[in-house]
Amino acid sequence: MISPTATLLISCPDQRGLVAKIANFIYANGGNIIQADQHTDFTAGLFLTRIEWQLDGFNLPRDLIAPAFNAIAQPLQAKWELHFSDTVQRIAIWVSRQDHCLFDLIWRQRAKEFAAQIPVIISNHPDLKVVAEQFDIDYHHIPIIKENKQEQEAKQLELLQQYKIDLVVLAKYMQIVSGEFIVKFPQIINIHHSFLPAFVGANPYHKAFERGVKIIGATSHYVTDHLDAGPIIEQDVVRVSHRDEVEDLIRKGKDLERVVLARAVRLHLQNRVLVYGNKTVVFE
Amino acid sequence: MISPTATLLISCPDQRGLVAKIANFIYANGGNIIQADQHTDFTAGLFLTRIEWQLDGFNLPRDLIAPAFNAIAQPLQAKWELHFSDTVQRIAIWVSRQDHCLFDLIWRQRAKEFAAQIPVIISNHPDLKVVAEQFDIDYHHIPIIKENKQEQEAKQLELLQQYKIDLVVLAKYMQIVSGEFIVKFPQIINIHHSFLPAFVGANPYHKAFERGVKIIGATSHYVTDHLDAGPIIEQDVVRVSHRDEVEDLIRKGKDLERVVLARAVRLHLQNRVLVYGNKTVVFE
Amino acid sequence: MISPTATLLISCPDQRGLVAKIANFIYANGGNIIQADQHTDFTAGLFLTRIEWQLDGFNLPRDLIAPAFNAIAQPLQAKWELHFSDTVQRIAIWVSRQDHCLFDLIWRQRAKEFAAQIPVIISNHPDLKVVAEQFDIDYHHIPIIKENKQEQEAKQLELLQQYKIDLVVLAKYMQIVSGEFIVKFPQIINIHHSFLPAFVGANPYHKAFERGVKIIGATSHYVTDHLDAGPIIEQDVVRVSHRDEVEDLIRKGKDLERVVLARAVRLHLQNRVLVYGNKTVVFE
């Protein structure tokens, strides 16, 4: 519907005139802002904003926008990212044996809910190769045991480079990614099958069943080297009862997992998520 | 926590430079924007925004802000409202016989969830006088029948003027307010006990029971002269089952009604609701 | 986990001793009840129950259960159905052009969430043949226009008989099924893309957008010859805002539609839905 847009995600120490300065930069170059949203974290003294404008009629060529904006950002001590809406990001989906999130992500990409490509699926198991073939996506089986983790992660990293991957989505990968890996490739979104921080770690549905909770949840977050403790992007829940066995929790949870993960991936791809500290601002 | 602020709610035909012009006006006068949110309705070609800034350090005295901003707004063909956060609005609560919304609104006002005064309660029944007395609020019993509606509405209007009322909240008033009245006093928020537009009109819980729905809802909206068809501010729902009799729907619905109405009143009092056409933009 | 079970769904005029009589019938024949649930509709004077027991150790052979229970049911003027949990029902999925519910139903059947077979897909468009082929399911393209509706429905009916279909699932079929058809094949579940009875008929998302609702929904119901007015099995909702264009409502709605339809189909397949009048009792 809308022609290509540029988006700035900015965080900087709060001060007077920030909105004016940023808006002036866009207006002075002929840009039409279509969405501007902002948040001030008073505790941290931080101003956080997302501004999106139409490139149609914008006088600066794309490659000059970043240097031009840098001149404004530096005196403000701003951290910022610039994105273009017609950049097609490349996703690697990592899976283990469960196929529900994988199917869902592929379906959404085919249905154009995601402006992204999915050139490769990586797994520590061979089980889902058949799905990859069904949708004509490359599949790499990289089995991981304690002893070979380091070298297998090196292979995974190589694949990410080879496939020019922008984002790794852990679609029920069920393995811990090492801190060293994350340093080298930090853009990783995970789906955890509980309402974090309840039930961190393995077997959250079994733990939820044991505890007798009346609601279960799923959480999508960026991966950090603290297990299940990265910045949360999206969460959702569903009601359960004493009638639900562990297998019912797992089944109901699957519906949550795929929707929560898909929402998080979509928000990320639309450059609507700004991470600061261990939190996110989600500009919806 | 925050010193007094000013808020502009603006709608105008979309064009380049709107954010810049408005932000510049505030920055040029030394204001610090603490929240700016904006929405473009592409179908209507409308730009809608809410900007809130600290008055502390703002160079324009309060009474000059409106004329100064008018000079900017007129060439943009903008419709706009200016509000100050320390203005204490005065609410008249209109009730019939049910007390749950009334109690809830009074409790929230006492708990400082609303920055407002509630000097008067108006009712077509005498039943809730006792509540008014308990909380030391004036109570006016104005019984209404078909034959005296016009003259009773005149009395109601007189009371609103006498008590310097800014907002009427129909907290289960169960009577239709005439179009003539609304023209004279348009700031009226109602709670309807269904998920509109399902079950317009009387007895929505009975109708919901008849239809066998699995979810019931409540809707808070501005009152217009089309029954239950005004701009919706807030809605919420709760799950029901075949076990729920009509009286259970009514009981569960009460919990919805008071929360939905309270949220709508709070959003209105914080000047977060911008009405255009028959819709609202809610800047949360 | 559990060996095969038998399930009785019973509705009859309320009277003393119903639970005892039914439970005695099962106990006397050595059955172990694993779930018994019951509901009394006092307005209608109706007793409605679902009883499930293990066939393992039950002394009556399967083909004698119905006649034996009939002797008990007749004096009670009971309407009843008997089902066995290892009966694999056969589903025909009817679609138009949208694939999300179709994909979802097939995925769930493959994932064993449904104990059912899906031997055939019927559509008035050729678009989704490719999906049918991908999953090796027969696909019949039966285009329908006003002039040929009667003869095309005859063809559809023939296919249902040929494929020994127990249940038709309208997975976004977008066509009205005639009253004559429903009489001949009454087991039809539909998904409607609104929170019924709001937005009956075509284009509910456009209507929801026009009305400015803050929540949208989806409804799964049995099909009757009153449009979108059949007994509701399941509903769910999702929050929307002024930021959501019609296309966002459609996208968010798809996630609702597939989950709501899947829940309804699963409940039906597990013989948990008892229809009476224009309502359902859902024994969860």
Next chain:
Amino acid sequence: MISPTATLLISCPDQRGLVAKIANFIYANGGNIIQADQHTDFTAGLFLTRIEWQLDGFNLPRDLIAPAFNAIAQPLQAKWELHFSDTVQRIAIWVSRQDHCLFDLIWRQRAKEFAAQIPVIISNHPDLKVVAEQFDIDYHHIPIIKENKQEQEAKQLELLQQYKIDLVVLAKYMQIVSGEFIVKFPQIINIHHSFLPAFVGANPYHKAFERGVKIIGATSHYVTDHLDAGPIIEQDVVRVSHRDEVEDLIRKGKDLERVVLARAVRLHLQNRVLVYGNKTVVFE
């Protein structure tokens, strides 16, 4: 609507014929069952049931029901409770300084949502005496410090006996009740202001804010001597965003807390909650 009823809550080792035996006991004495629900915990090998029947026309006098049923229950090794719907339970509400749950419980009791009396409020602070007076309820201020906890709990226990209390509701009491106290008076329902087991202990809203969750919750549970780890009766959640400061979480949480606590108290008063192990079966 319905004449007085008797309710049996039963748990016993699973075996054939349980439903029949219990239903026969009621039928043989002329009782009309109006609700029967049952659950089997296959892992624990436990049968759990709730049966409610009309006393009108029941041949056994009330005081003979328990001994008569005991003759049936003993050979089944059943644990059971017998309740009558017209027994008016007596509640002591314990509070600290916050009034929202207190107001809500009182309002519901006045509105007849609870068939109970509230003769006394106990608090470690004097603040809410004014509310007690407003509604003509006795108020006992029992300040607690580390050094006097034991003797103050003795006073509290004495008050419970004096007022013939059946149930203590901790309506934001914010104090830990000792294990010794719980042994002497085990019927205690608490509201915890988080989605347990996330954020056990003090200041859950601050912890939720720190963690950056997108949803907050409230949990009502029976009190045991493990902090915030007792059997959960009811939970609910509400969505939050980066815009919500700690004070917003607290405000939004209050709406949850009062509804979740009220639901739990109501379910308990209607004898719909069966505790086994550290879990509940809630027969809704």
